[in-house]
Amino acid sequence: MPQNILLVEDDDNIVELLKFNLEKEGYEVLTASDGQTGLELGLSESVDLILLDVMLPGLDGFEVCRRVREAKSTPIVMITARVEEEDKVLGLDLGADDYITKPFSSIKELMARVKANVRRSAVSDAAPSQPGRDVIRRRDMELDLNRMEVRVAGKAVDLSAREYELVKFLAAQPGKVFTREELMEQVWGYDVFAGGVRMVDVTVRRLREKIEKDPADPAFVMTRRGAGYYFEG
Numbered sequence: 001m002p003q004n005i006l007l008v009e010d011d012d013n014i015v016e017l018l019k020f021n022l023e024k025e026g027y028e029v030l031t032a033s034d035g036q037t038g039l040e041l042g043l044s045e046s047v048d049l050i051l052l053d054v055m056l057p058g059l060d061g062f063e064v065c066r067r068v069r070e071a072k073s074t075p076i077v078m079i080t081a082r083v084e085e086e087d088k089v090l091g092l093d094l095g096a097d098d099y100i101t102k103p104f105s106s107i108k109e110l111m112a113r114v115k116a117n118v119r120r121s122a123v124s125d126a127a128p129s130q131p132g133r134d135v136i137r138r139r140d141m142e143l144d145l146n147r148m149e150v151r152v153a154g155k156a157v158d159l160s161a162r163e164y165e166l167v168k169f170l171a172a173q174p175g176k177v178f179t180r181e182e183l184m185e186q187v188w189g190y191d192v193f194a195g196g197v198r199m200v201d202v203t204v205r206r207l208r209e210k211i212e213k214d215p216a217d218p219a220f221v222m223t224r225r226g227a228g229y230y231f232e233g
Contacts, residue, residue, distance in 0.1 A: 002028045003048040003118050008038030008064065009079065010056055014102065018051065021107055022114070035059025042068040048118045052096075054080040054087070062094055069095030073161055075117040092202040097162050098188070099199075116189035136171050138231065141211065141220060143168055152211050162187070163207045167231075170221060175233030177224045204229055 005022055009015050010033045019029045030045060032038035035056040042050055042064065050068065054061035065076050078091040078099040088099050097117055104110050134145035142151045148164055150157045159167070166187050170178070180197035184190070188199070208215040222232050 002026060004028045004030060006030045006041055006045065006047040006050045008032045009053040010034060021111060025111060035064050039064045039067055043071055047074060049114060050074055050076045052076055052078055054078055062090060065091060065096050066094045077117055089202055092199060095160060112190050138171050138174060143171055157210050159210060162203055166203055167207055170231035174231045177228050177230040179228040
């Protein structure tokens with residue numbers, strides 16, 4: 001089955017450019033030119049990825065991202081012309097999985113990151129619905145690899161797919177320190193790009209807020225200053 005992408009963008013030239021390249025890669029592309037329409041389609045349609053511009057008529061991309069993420073785990077890649085770090089972090093904090101800065105420096109890189117996020121969505125959707133024996137237990141944390149669920153002290157934790165993949169990767173290799181660049185390659189699935197490692201920091205912070213009793217003094221996902229992150233072994 002062809003994979004579907006929702007492109008929410010009000011610049012006709014960018015829509016034409018992205019639609020052409022996405023369709024050339026075999027994706028089916030649904031488009032919206034304003035935030036409200038993008039939100040309605042994002043909630044009602046079954047899509048594998050949402051490419052979401054920040055500056056939109058009506059609802060801006062941040063608000064669309066927030067509302068979609070409240071209801072769905074569909075991967076969201078923000079498209080932003082803003083260069084301020086705070087704007088990029090805001091999108092990630094609201095639940096976006098990635099961001100791309102325009103003007104695009106490389107269509108090839110953009111397509112690679114689209115593929116990586118769509119691939120993650122496909123893996124998540126294919127997860128078995130019944131639990132099996134594939135469980136990682138670390139102290140009072142339990143990761144059910146079949147259900148793609150995490151429980152801490154017996155209580156289910158609502159993680160995004162990216163947060164789940166990050167904690168699973170680290171928990172499977174307790175005590176081993178990974179640089180942010182290594183995590184970008186292993187968890188995000190593509191080569192490091194300028195400013196991209198910031199996504200690792202934001203995702204770790206979001207993850208800690210959900211699984212740690214005290215995010216400021218974590219017991220699971222630890223920082224090795226000057227080196228990277230690791231799972232307490």
